[in-house]
Amino acid sequence: MTDTIDERLGRVVFNADGLAPAIIQQWDTREVLMLAWMNAEALRRTLTEGRVTFWSRSRGEYWRKGDTSGHVQHVRGARLDCDGDTILIEVDQVGAACHTGTRTCFDADDLAPVAEGAS
Structure with a gap:
């Protein structure tokens, strides 16, 4: 038997503001x-x-990715982490995902430590 949408939503642990972080990942390459x-x-x-919708904390309204930019996210899958408080949405991304126009929001600032002796 398949869970209803309400049963699926009931498994998500939302924070005190009623929100959960959603990580968006390209479904085939696994790029975040x-x-x-x-x-x-x-x-x-x-x-x-089948299209990704978010809650804008700054504007206090829903926004569907790509409605103004054309850079839509078609849902291919969705999962919860082991604690149920973070959502992973697998998408087929059309165009840039980042508001800056880049493919990903995670290509700007590398914080990885440099191992001692490495250059």
């Missing part, structure tokens, strides 16, 4: 594209409409 926030309704829309 971005992170944004979802509440239960944004996740419901994402899972039922």
Whole structure:
């Protein structure tokens, strides 16, 4: 038997603000594209409409990725982490994922430590 959408949403542990971080990953290459926030309704829309919808904390409204830029995210899968408080959304990304126009939001600043003796 398949879980209903409400049963799936009920497994998500949202924070005190009713939000959970959503990591967006390219489904075939596993490239991490971005992170944004979802509440239960944004996740419901994402899972039922096949396009990723987020909750904008700064604007206090829903936004569907690509509605203004054309850089849409087609949902290919969704998973919860082991604690149920972080959502992984696997997508087929059309165009840039980052608002700066780059493919990923994680290509700007490498914080990885340099091993001693390495140059």
